[in-house]
Amino acid sequence: DAGVTQSPTHLIKTRGQQVTLRCSPKSGHDTVSWYQQALGQGPQFIFQYYEEEERQRGNFPDRFSGHQFPNYSSELNVNALLLGDSALYLCASSFWQTSNQPQHFGDGTRLSIL
């Protein structure tokens, strides 16, 4: 039973560039959430996708956008990269609107901005 998989594992970009991160949810899950974890902090919620629509969004600028595909996989796009975007980006999957079921996380993509 495959868990949540993310690619790439590491990525180095320069300021102003654009990046796309990818996530495949745990088998059977239909909802994908994205989190940003800065060094020494807990993960912060970016947004959540279900049925190919953004269902909720955290306090992140429009430079952060996403997409969900019919097979439930998801992409996170970040435009006009800033130094402060350097972080670990985590993808989590779950069942939509199923109470008391924990989200399962991937191992993340480490994004470094030079």
Next chain:
Amino acid sequence: DQQVKQNSPSLSVQEGRISILNCDYTNSMFDYFLWYKKYPAEGPTFLISISSIKDKNEDGRFTVFLNKSAKHLSLHIVPSQPGDSAVYFCAVQNAGGTSYGKLTFGQGTILTVHP
């Protein structure tokens, strides 16, 4: 404005003793509380959870306690083992409404268990 706080950045305990990790939250509308464990270079792994209708949940060596009046959550690990050394995050979630499914995390506590 931090809604979830873990005030101890680190905790060091001896193998075999009890580890107690604490977490405070501000919003009484949260109704599902979780603990995740994170090893370096890995994603957070779900450990144990509790709903707001309970005050205790136990799973093997791990017990979570919820004090709703104090808005306080704690995780007890007994006995502690060196393999428990990791970063522990508490997280809260609304089980319904417009914020359903959004996890809000604390800053984490680094637990070190010495042999």
